[in-house]
Amino acid sequence: xxxxxxxxxxxxxxxxxxxxxxxxxxxxxxxxxxxxxxxxxxxxxxxxxxxxxxxxxxxxxxxxxxxxxxxxxxxxxxxxxxxxxxxxxxxxxxxxxxxxxxxxxxxxxxxxxxxxxxxxxxxxxxxxxxxxxxxxxxxxxxxxxxxxxxxxxxxxxxxxxxxxxxxxxxxxxxxxxxxxxxxxxxxxxxxxxxxxxxxxxxxxxxxxxxxxxxxxxxxxxxxxxxxxxxxxxxxxxxxxxxxxxxxxxxxxxxxxxxxxxxxxxxxxxxxxxxxxxxxxxxxxxxxxxxxxxxxxxxxxxxxxxxxxxxxxxxxxxxxxxxxxxxxxxxxxxxxxxxxxx
Numbered sequence: 001x002x003x004x005x006x007x008x009x010x011x012x013x014x015x016x017x018x019x020x021x022x023x024x025x026x027x028x029x030x031x032x033x034x035x036x037x038x039x040x041x042x043x044x045x046x047x048x049x050x051x052x053x054x055x056x057x058x059x060x061x062x063x064x065x066x067x068x069x070x071x072x073x074x075x076x077x078x079x080x081x082x083x084x085x086x087x088x089x090x091x092x093x094x095x096x097x098x099x100x101x102x103x104x105x106x107x108x109x110x111x112x113x114x115x116x117x118x119x120x121x122x123x124x125x126x127x128x129x130x131x132x133x134x135x136x137x138x139x140x141x142x143x144x145x146x147x148x149x150x151x152x153x154x155x156x157x158x159x160x161x162x163x164x165x166x167x168x169x170x171x172x173x174x175x176x177x178x179x180x181x182x183x184x185x186x187x188x189x190x191x192x193x194x195x196x197x198x199x200x201x202x203x204x205x206x207x208x209x210x211x212x213x214x215x216x217x218x219x220x221x222x223x224x225x226x227x228x229x230x231x232x233x234x235x236x237x238x239x240x241x242x243x244x245x246x247x248x249x250x251x252x253x254x255x256x257x258x259x260x261x262x263x264x265x266x267x268x269x270x271x272x273x274x275x276x277x278x279x280x281x282x283x284x285x286x287x288x289x290x291x292x293x294x295x296x297x298x299x300x301x302x303x304x305x306x307x308x309x310x311x312x313x314x315x316x317x318x319x320x321x322x323x324x325x326x327x328x329x330x331x332x333x334x335x336x337x338x339x340x341x
Contacts (some may be wrong), residue, residue: 001317002314003040005036012025012037013040013041013233016041017049019122023054023057029063031063034063037050038050038072038075045233045234048082048126048127051072079124079127082127089128089129089131092171092177095150096150099150100146105139105143106135106136106139106199108134109131110202112127112132115128115238115241119241119245126238131179133179133180133181134182134185134199136183136198136199137198140165140183147169151173152171152179155170182198183198185198185219185222187226191328194332197222201258204261213247213251214246216245221239221242221264221268221271224236224238225270230274231324232309236279240281243284243287266291266330266331269291269301270301270327273285273288273301274304278306296333296334296335303326303327304327305323
């Protein structure tokens, strides 16, 4: 269980988690508070952003506490190792992509390294622990063969992987290197009757371009609400950065068209709403409001709140878990809704 945070400390955590927010905080923050913030930031996947902001502010402003300084030094060392791991994963991802291209298997890397490169000003703000590769469902077996020939072994069950359209591969010589092959980024078969985000849908969203803001934000929304059920803040930070990447009304229109095409109106309205409230982002709230709310959306917004996300591993973790599980059932029972232009 994570150390408890006061409302003021939660606000400070969110300030540290926002890559674009000024790195300003009360220089009188106690060492115990900073240690609690470190633990929460690490769990929520936003520690690299916090460490960068502390480094930019200078250690001279930190409390002169031996325990704090030791913890900070350890975390910085771990962060360096994580950055190196991300680079190694990127190398293997690029190697597999070349092999897939040689076998004429259309594929694209999604999420981690693409988010880091396209959505974050500081690439190291967004480390990743695996490489996600998306292919057409009909080419899953062919792509699996390529990954196996590249020195990886399947570590997920064949039957379950086929059902989820998600195959997990570990490098034979280094089991910390994980490649996930997807036929669809919506893994829950019950939800897949209503929404779908696969290679074909992303190609339609992108048009003649690649990794457009609308496509990246659509992926981030599905990742936050479909795969992981809001289990940490990093998911909403990806969405926040995705909203910021939408520069024009045409890009916003493309996002809303993508939501209609893929069936994620409920997810878009819910994820953008909670992200806007977490980070005081009016543009996210405005985009969320363009989806006409029905009962499912109203219920989803009631379930997925700031407290739901911040309470994932706190004393209120059971309440958070129940709310997030209930949200999954709302997703499974919901029907597509049109968006308001």
